[in-house]
Amino acid sequence: MAFLCLWQHPGVAAERLSVRVAGLELPLELKQLEDWARQPGNNPELGSWLNLLDAKTQQNIRLLLLQPLPLQGNSIGPLLNSWAGQQLVQQLGRVLRPPQGDGGQLLLNLLRQHNGSSTLNLLRAAPTPELRLDLDALIDLAGRLRGQLRQQVSL
Structure with a gap:
């Protein structure tokens, strides 16, 4: 944790999320994303894009953004502390x-x-003004993980 303070000023927190998907970079303000998640109909700038998604996908994104992440539960906590996790x-x-x-x-x-x-x-807790989310790389990573799981199951 100490090394994080070496490259960032104290008190700096993430305000922007730059999302890469299908080769495009989409800059999002975290405040706008939160406003959309809380009241999708009252956010004309971001809502016009996110409201193009089907209702189920919108609901899933809102839940992902707003629900607490129980990271120290019976299954996730030990996973984070394991080598594989x-x-x-x-x-x-x-x-x-x-x-x-x-x-x-x-x-x-x-x-x-x-x-x-x-x-x-x-x-927002990240000590950097911007974070980058590469959904293209996430899809690639998920494909590799699926392939490794299939390979292990077949062994």
């Missing part, structure tokens, strides 16, 4: 990261320190 979080750190560098250790620290926080609050 830490490796998974390190891989996810390539998907969700600050503009410069890898976000693996940053993500692991945030997950450990902010038990019960919502996804939005977890993002």
Whole structure:
């Protein structure tokens, strides 16, 4: 955690999320994303894009953004403390990261320190003004993980 303070000013918190999907970069303000999640009809700028999604997808995104993440429960807590869980979080750190560098250790620290926080609050707690979410890389990572699981099951 100490190294995080070396490259960021104290008191800096994430305000923006830059999402990469299908080769496009979409800059989002976390405040606008929260406003949309809480009241989808009252956010003309961001809502016009997110409201194009089907109702079920919108609901799932709102739940993901606003619901508390129970990270210290019976299954997730031990996973975060295991070698395999830490490796998974390190891989996810390539998907969700600050503009410069890898976000693996940053993500692991945030997950450990902010038990019960919502996804939005977890993002805001990052000691960087901007985070980058690469959904293209997430899809690629998920495909690789599925392939490895299939391979292990067949063995």
